[in-house]
Amino acid sequence: MADLLKDSYNRVIRDLRVSLTDRCNFRCFYCLPHGEPPIAPKEQMLSYEEIEYVSEIFVSLGIEKIRLTGGEPMMRRDIETIIKKLAALKPRLHDLALTTNGYFLPDRAEGLKDAGLDRVTISLDSLKRDVFKRMTGVDVLDRVMEGIEAAKRAHLTPIKVNAVIVRGHNEEEVADFASFAREHGVWMRFIEFMPLDSGHDWSRDMVVSGREIFNRINARFPLVPLELTRGSETSMRYRFADNAPGEIGIIAPVTEPFCGACSRIRLTADGQIRTCLFSTVEHSLRDVIRSSATRQETIEYIQSVVMKKEPRHYINDPKFMQPARTMSFIGG
Numbered sequence: 001m002a003d004l005l006k007d008s009y010n011r012v013i014r015d016l017r018v019s020l021t022d023r024c025n026f027r028c029f030y031c032l033p034h035g036e037p038p039i040a041p042k043e044q045m046l047s048y049e050e051i052e053y054v055s056e057i058f059v060s061l062g063i064e065k066i067r068l069t070g071g072e073p074m075m076r077r078d079i080e081t082i083i084k085k086l087a088a089l090k091p092r093l094h095d096l097a098l099t100t101n102g103y104f105l106p107d108r109a110e111g112l113k114d115a116g117l118d119r120v121t122i123s124l125d126s127l128k129r130d131v132f133k134r135m136t137g138v139d140v141l142d143r144v145m146e147g148i149e150a151a152k153r154a155h156l157t158p159i160k161v162n163a164v165i166v167r168g169h170n171e172e173e174v175a176d177f178a179s180f181a182r183e184h185g186v187w188m189r190f191i192e193f194m195p196l197d198s199g200h201d202w203s204r205d206m207v208v209s210g211r212e213i214f215n216r217i218n219a220r221f222p223l224v225p226l227e228l229t230r231g232s233e234t235s236m237r238y239r240f241a242d243n244a245p246g247e248i249g250i251i252a253p254v255t256e257p258f259c260g261a262c263s264r265i266r267l268t269a270d271g272q273i274r275t276c277l278f279s280t281v282e283h284s285l286r287d288v289i290r291s292s293a294t295r296q297e298t299i300e301y302i303q304s305v306v307m308k309k310e311p312r313h314y315i316n317d318p319k320f321m322q323p324a325r326t327m328s329f330i331g332g
């Protein structure tokens, strides 16, 4: 496999997150509590043909995984078409995944699979109706649960379930989530709350550390680290000591940064490359492909942007500045 995307710290880039839209039908307080600012005009968004064009280039440069995200990517009407086009990049593309809030899955999981999607990650921040509603702004826990079932039936597996753990909201549910993973055979991913919320309410005392999450689970269901070299994995992964189904992953970017092993870059819905979640600058791939740039010039542009990838994030530095765009615009 080509190693044609390398940054100045010798990290090879293999993982591309593509945001399909800035729009979202949820109002998670840690992400987009007050909704989107006026949505950019449609012509600023990448069309599916443009997404297909640049994705093929990325794959030719060694990208092996593409994750479609947003906003809520399923709010984009042409998502099945986009998946079909990207699925045609296999087997050079090894993994085509989607991160979703699950709301649209009950009716559409099968169609996504037929289009060529490999798997889904579904966000689920609480197993309790009132907490779910308080955290996401919408009263649709049952529907998301149906979405998880629909994804299972459609074999969009392994199904990962993301929960952002925030002090005072859902930290008491951590072990219940582990129980959910065991019962449903899903891979739970616990994520530390990061300063990427549009409401700017993040504070350090709201962060529940990966260590605390581990301890809460391990006390009820002993865990065994998975025998993997961590590589560019964002999560520390564990299985249950009693060999129950399901898996646990803990993603701790705040308390245990993993920047040295980062293999990711992001493409926003309006065609900007972001080399880090916390980048304060963006690089307009859209302008390049809409100019008269040749394929080779586009490749050179992407390579030059990757060379500028930040060594690490600065969340823990006193001078840390939250990026202007929040998770829903960056594509989490």
Ligand code: SAM
Binding pocket: 024, 030, 031, 069, 070, 071, 072, 073, 099, 100, 101, 102, 121, 122, 123, 162, 163, 164, 191, 192, 193, 194, 195, 196, 197, 327, 328, 331, 332
């Ligand atoms: N709408 C889709 C969803 O709900 O999964 C995809 C986009 S969402 C921005 C992707 C992931 O980012 C979700 O799992 C969400 O919980 C996570 N996320 C959003 N804001 C976050 C924050 N401030 N800290 C940690 N994770 C966050």
